Amino acid sequence: AAASSGGLVAYADSGADTAVEKPQLPQRKKVIVLGTGWGGTTFLRNLDTRLYDVQVISPRNYFAFTPLLPSVTSGTVEPRSIVEPIRRILEKKGGEIKFWEAECFKIDPQNKKIHCRSNLGTNLDGNGEFLVDYDYLVVAVGARTNTFNTPGVVENCHFLKEVEDAQKIRRSVMDCFERASLPFLDDEERKKNLHFVVVGGGPTGVEFAASLHDFVTEDLSKLYPSIQHLVKISLIEAADHILTMFDKRITNFAEDKFGRDGIDVKTGYKVVKVSKDAITMQNPATGDISVPYGMAVWSTGIGTRPFIVEFMKQIGQGNRRVLATDEWLRVRECDGVYAIGDCATINQRRVMEDISEIFRVADKDKSGTLTVKEIQDVLDDIYVRYPQVQLYLKSKQMNGVADLVRSAKGDAEKESVELNIEEFKKALSLVDSQVKFLPATAQVASQQGQYLARCFNKMKDAEEHPEGPIRIRGEGRHRFLPFRYRHLGQFAPLGGEQTAAQLPGDWISIGHSTQWLWYSVYATKQISWRTRMLVVSDWTRRFIFGRDSSC
Ligand code: FAD
Ligand code: MG
Ligand code: MG
Ligand code: MG
Ligand code: MG
Structure with missing residues (x-):
């Protein structure tokens, strides 16, 4: 009937009003995610994508x-075994998520816009630039x-950050061997070509040196x-030891093992050119x-x-x-x-920034002093x-508050167990020295992605019920607990099936045995069953046939 002329007239008669009354979907807020690495991908995998209009922007589509x-x-x-296309990850989420292969080159927080550039095509202005606006970035x-x-x-x-880097390094190692064979x-020239230098004794440099050593001794020799x-493999580190972020026992073991393996560990040397x-x-x-060298890998942070x-x-x-956020992962400004x-x-x-406020909140009876019980309660x-x-x-x-109070009071005043504000300050004066910065690891990035997705999933709820569990600070009551990192441990593979x-x-x-723990943890952590199968079959292939040297 709508297609008949009568229908058309009816529409025309009711005028503009009908158009306005078209059922409107609730406007979803726009979330833009920059990056498809550990942080971005974990965020996306945990986000309830029905709640938002989600767009993902990254120069890498995997x-x-x-x-x-x-x-x-x-x-x-x-x-191929360690990458997963981002579109496949997004497809599993259902719904519609847009992905743009481009990089952001400017953030405009005033207008809530980001400037992006793709090198895959050009717009009418003859460049690949475009603007995207956001509610949340x-x-x-x-x-x-x-x-x-x-x-x-x-x-x-060479750097070792991206998949292309790793491929280039592999090719370069083989080139050095073939060149040295000419x-x-x-x-003298053969020696130069076969001198592999790793700069940086952190986890990445150490693991690379170890895996190169395995490759050389087990296959290429x-x-x-x-x-x-x-x-010859040299590992150069500016500090006095390698793997300084690990326990002393691990550092010592690694240095000894590399010594036995003939890897030349040069600590206390800074590369200047x-x-x-x-x-x-x-x-x-x-x-x-x-020193002359054939190939160098730079991995210093x-x-x-x-x-x-x-x-x-x-x-x-x-x-x-480094860009700072608060404990809710928000960029404050x-x-x-x-x-x-x-x-x-x-x-x-x-703590010292908020000490008076903490005191005020804890002092429930407004006596001007805090009892052990009052501190205990908060x-x-x-x-x-x-x-x-x-x-x-x-x-x-x-062991808790009683000890803390005693430390502020000194033994002399066993009688009085109440702290005034000055004593309370004194008791807590050293706690801020224990503030820890989180390491730049996949573990931190993925836990943050997961945490943030959970906050986003409950955002509406929180806006409607702003009373949060945190009442210590007056400003901005948060319903969400701050991000808290759970350290699950860290591996340092050292070669020769030892970790x-x-x-x-x-x-x-x-x-x-720790190497086997390593295998099982990294098999488990794979992002999909497809990559898990590929990685495990790569390991099996290596055990049976060794590593491939064609490049
Ligand atoms: P990334 O994973 O680096 O992702 C960044 C993303 O942003 C990428 O997709 C990139 O393409 C994209 N991007 C870059 N520029 C732009 C732009 N301008 N606009 C939009 N997108 C952009 N951590 C561990 O916990 N355990 C380990 O065993 C471990 N081993 C490592 C080994 C190596 C060789 C390396 C390099 C790192 C290792 N890490 C490990 C560290 C871990 O990889 C990083 O901490 C982690 O990748 C950080 O995640 P992220 O999301 O912050 O950044
Ligand atoms: Mg990321
Ligand atoms: Mg990554
Ligand atoms: Mg009191
Ligand atoms: Mg960080």
């Missing part, structure tokens, strides 16, 4: 399982490799018998020394991406090194902007908001 990148450099695991763009502006690094060294080289004795043929390093005792540095200047964080993972750091609130809230208090009590082996692990509660485990 997720990469970074802990297995060192295994890719030696061909133990194939590159989740920044999960990770970090870049830090060269400390050392000359020649960008031109001559008939017209003398031994058989294939290149006439030159295998010329191979890299040219095409030589690496120059500095040590107070020896001065500058230059991470820095902030340039567009994030610009963003920080814009929002008054120009004096910081910008409405609706969140940051997670390697691109951000949590600015843990200090202690759980304090622990949630200021985890450093709990860490402090633990580090001082104090070191530092597990929660300072539990240390080193050796072949």
Whole structure:
């Protein structure tokens, strides 16, 4: 009937009103996610995507399982086995999520817009730029490799951050071996080509050196018998030890093992220049020394991406090194902007900033002093908001409030167990020294992604019922508990089927059995059954046939 002329007239008669009365879907807020790494992907996988209009922007249309990148450099695991297309991940969520393969190059928090650029095509202006607006922006763009502006690094060294990097390293290792085999080289030149240098004794540098050593001793030495004795691997670290973030026992074990393996660990050396043929390093005792090398991998830590540095200047964080958020992962100065993972750091609130407020809230009877009971009653809230208090009590082996009160009072005044504000300040004066910065790891990024998704899933609820469990600070009552990191432990694979692990509660485990723990943990952590199967079959293939040396 609507198609008949009568129907059309009826529409025309009722005028503009009908158009307005068209059923309107509730407007969903726009969430833009920048990045498809650990943080961004975990956020997306946990987000209830029916609640938001979600758009994902990243120059990379896949997720990469970074802990297995060192295994890719030696061909133990194939590159395809550790990546999962982001569109496949999004498809599993159902509903519609848009993905744009582009990079964000500017954030405009005033207008709630981001500027993006794709290098896959051009618009009418002849460039690949476009604008996207947001209600909520989740920044999960990770970090870049830090060269400390050392000359020649960008031109001559490999990094190990992306899948392409790992592939390039693998090719480069094979090139060095083939070049060293050419008939017209003398031994000196062969040696140079077979000198592999790793700069940086952190987990990535150490694991890479170990996996290269395995590759050389287990596979390449058989294939290149006439030159295998010329191979040398050096690991250069500016600090006094390698793996300094691990327990002393692990550091010592790793240094000893590398020593036995013939990996030349040079601690206390700072690389100051890299040219095409030589690496120059500095040590107070020896001065500058230059060594010829065939291939170098630079792995000395991470820095902030340039567009994030610009963003920080814009929002008054120009004096910081890393973008800061509060414990709810919000970028304080910008409405609706969140940051997670390697691109951000949590600015843990200090107890001393809030000490009077804490005192006021705890002093329920308004007596001007706090009893042990009064402190006890707010202690759980304090622990949630200021985890450093709990860490402090633990580090001082104090058993709760009574000990804390005693420490402030001194033994002399056993009678009086009430603290005035000055004494309360004194009791807590050292707790902020226990504030910990979280490491730049996949573990942190994914826990943050998961936490933030949960907050987003309950956001509406929280807006309607703003009373939160945290009542310590007056300003901005939060319904959500602050983000809290749970450390599940960390591995350091050391080659020769041996791994070191530092597990929660300072539990240390080193050796072949830990390697099996490593295999099972990383098989479990795979993002899909497809990649899990690929990785496990790569491992099996390696056990049976060894690593592939064609490149
Ligand atoms: P990333 O995972 O780096 O993701 C960043 C994303 O942002 C990428 O998709 C990138 O393409 C995208 N992006 C970049 N620029 C832009 C832009 N301008 N606009 C939009 N998108 C952008 N951690 C562990 O816990 N255990 C390990 O064993 C471990 N091993 C590692 C081994 C190696 C070799 C490396 C390199 C890292 C390892 N890590 C490990 C650290 C871990 O990979 C990082 O901490 C983690 O990737 C951080 O996650 P993220 O989401 O912050 O950043
Ligand atoms: Mg990410
Ligand atoms: Mg990643
Ligand atoms: Mg971080
Ligand atoms: Mg009181």
